[in-house]
Amino acid sequence: THEKNYLCIKLLCGAEKVVVSKLKRVSNGAGIGRGGKASVLKSLTMRLLYVVALAVSCSLCPVWTQSSSSCSGAFDFIFVVDSSLSLADHYKDSVVPFVEDVANHFVNPDFRLSIITFDEYVHLHLPLTPTQDREAIKEGIESMRNVAHGIGTDLPAAIDEALTQISNKSDSVKVVLVVTDGLWTGNIFRGVVELKKLGVLRFIVAIGNVDEEEFLQFVDSLDQTFIGNDFLYLQQIIDMVIERTCVEVTSIQPSQYCQDRNATDLQLKGRGFTINLNRNRAQCRFQTDNGPIVTRPVGEITKYNMTCEDPGINKTGTYVIQITLDGVTYVTSSVRLVVADCKVVRAVYYEV
Structure with a gap:
């Protein structure tokens, strides 16, 4: 299912307490006439059932912890990250730790990571590198952390760079994950066609008020997109991506x-x-x-x-x-x- 509501369901997790409190007051007759008591009780009971259902969903919703998924299969995992000015407030505090978490969690010779950022320019911070090479991974993340924020969003050029990084080896699952908060400039059609030919799995993490239909230029369905109001659940998103790509x-x-x-x-x-x-x-x-x-x-x-x-x-x-x-x-x-x-x-x- 589409993950649009996944990131904000937690906001409702405490609501059942409010309804329970009101139910107790009504049962005790606090401030309500006898004739309206049954009607109000029925209404509040229905609300309670609704919020309890939401609360159950919330209890299953992950909290902010290090990524828990793992996969022994071979991966070529390429981050393509929007580093434009509009993302600057979240970049160092949320986006970089998100990438760093993946690099630290999947430490094996068959998991290779690449980091690309884009604004009006494209920056390759880390070519495809086994996550066991800790020194190279650390340098790539530091380079990403210190990138200057530009004003453009040249995603087509970033996809071209991802294509140059994708290995000719046929024994690994290939994933390109785009992190962005808005529209991009240029036409990505040619690059996406090439990614499909290579069997690359494509995902988008999008933040804010975005145009979902535009993302269908990059992914095959909205099931491959993760949309939310902020970056709070980036680390949980990677669990879902791995679950959908791990062979x-x-x-x-x-x-x-x-x-x-x-x-x-x-x-x-x-x-x-x-x-x-x-x-x-x-x-x-x-x-x-x-x-x-x-x-x-x-x-x-x-x-x-x-x-x-x-x-x-x-x-x-x-x-x-x-x-x-x-x-x-x-x-x-x-x-x-x-x-x-x-x-x-x-x-x-x-x-x-």
Whole structure:
């Protein structure tokens, strides 16, 4: 669902206390005639049910904490941040910590981060860099923090810079997240077409009174936009973005088998298997360091489960597992498939 109201629902979280207080006063007859008491009670009861529903929603709404999502899948994550003067009041106190939180939370060799800002000029503060390179990440964030604020909003040029940063490697999920508070100048159509060709997932975080329809030039649907009145919930937004972009394989069954076994389909578990899914192009791929690549079609797919057709591998070894959901991006997992010579090992490796 569209997240437009997500950022402001917290404002209603204490309202049920007011209604409960009024209900108690009416029940005690405070200031109300006998004839109108039932009517007022009914009205206030309906209001109480409404605000209690809102309060329940609020109890599920995250508070301001460090980002809690994690993903073991490979990511190329590019921030494209509006650094124009209209954003200056929020920039250092909210936007920079938002980017910094992502860099500090996702510290692994497969998560690469790039930072681009734009006003009338485009500034590359950090090329795609593994978040494990803490010194480079720190320098990039400091460069972003100290950028001068201009008066323009050349998003088309910023998208062009993002395109130059996107890796030619096909084994990572690619995400471009634009943070802005208003309209941009120029036409972004060509850049967006190129992003789509590369299978890049696109999101916008927009603050203030913005034109939602304009964002459809960049994203495919408003489900990919996050709109609010201020920057209070930026750190929660990244949790939602990761949830919508994370593709990872966490286990495979069977994970080990004998080379002379009967044909067996493989069952993968993980998450994100329906993200950007093109069923006609989805595949599983198996490879060793020096051996041939074996590619098989995908059977049943749900968000958390995937069936790979039997790879028919008879050569012993340990195989890396990759999946593609769109035929463009192959996601490498840390899960391995072991094919053993059971006559030598004297063991049967089928998992139950």
